[in-house]
Amino acid sequence: MVLPRSEKDRIAGMIMQGIEHHKILERVRETSGRNRTSILEKKDIENIIAAYGLSVNQSHHSDDSTSVRLIAQDMKDAGELLYFKDQGELDPQNTEIPSEEFVLAFMKEGQQLMFSEQLKNTEKLQVCMDSTHCISQYTGFQLTTLMTITDLHQGFPVAFLISSTVNTEIVKVFLDKIKDRMGVVQAQVFMSDDDPLFRNAWYATMGGDITVKYLNCSWHTDRAFRKSISSSPI
Known part of the structure; x- marks a missing residue:
């Protein structure tokens, strides 16, 4: 089969x-x-x-920090790196990100090709953003994914952000780098969780003249609803 x-x-x-x-x-x-x-x-x-x-990707070096730097350099050489800031460094162009934060954003070649095709028809463009904890054996990092909805109604990841913190400043830098690469993304629908962080960052970065329909993810909506019910007095 x-x-x-x-x-x-x-x-x-x-x-x-x-x-x-x-x-x-x-x-x-x-x-x-x-x-x-x-x-x-x-x-x-x-x-x-x-x-x-x-x-x-296999480990480039026995030291994790060095290995990450080498991976980031490989991505840069391949034209896949959107942004990289290691812990302990301050980016003079993005001083709103504290030096203790780790930020790695990238878009693989296949992702860029898929995204480029979808941007040819923005009348149907739908994008989603969400973060995931515990993505590997390393704690304290989160994976944020920007996805689009394909013609098969499947989510397809078009860019990734790995960071020690997910906040408006870091997400805006992530989206700014995507805009530099792909231009203003004029999505018809933007879906995320019930935290306005992603929505606010998207509006601040991609805003534009187009009216965007903002949706909350059904899973997060259901979880918030159940939490509200369980905390309400009978």
Whole structure:
């Protein structure tokens, strides 16, 4: 049995997010019914990496900080780096970001190609932003993903931000670098969680003349609703 293209796209997106392969297997198996995806194997992931031309970064150096710098340099050489600021450094062009913060933003070649295609028809452009904790064995970092919705109604990650803090200043720098690369992104719909942080940063950066419909993610809305009910007196 062959994996559906939509599932391959979804798995490729998770690989590009840097999610560990065993976690991808667990997630896919948990969310699949009784179909080909439910018996996903490690070999399937390897085939998707090869088919999509994805790279799986190995450690460049035994020292984590040095390894990250080398990875960032590799991304810069490949034209994939959007922004990098290591901990202990102050960026004179973005002094609103404290020196103790770590910020790494990037857009892979395949992501840029997909994004460029979608920007040709902004009348249907929908974007989402969300952050994820505990993305690896390293604590204290968050992964923020900018996604677009494809013609197959699947979320496709077009840029990533790894940072020690997620706040308006850092997200605005992230979006500014995307704007420098892709131009003003005139999305018709912008979806995020119930925290206005992403929405405010998007409006401040991409604003423009177009009227954007802002939506809250259904999962976050449901969680907030349940929390409100549980805390209300009977």
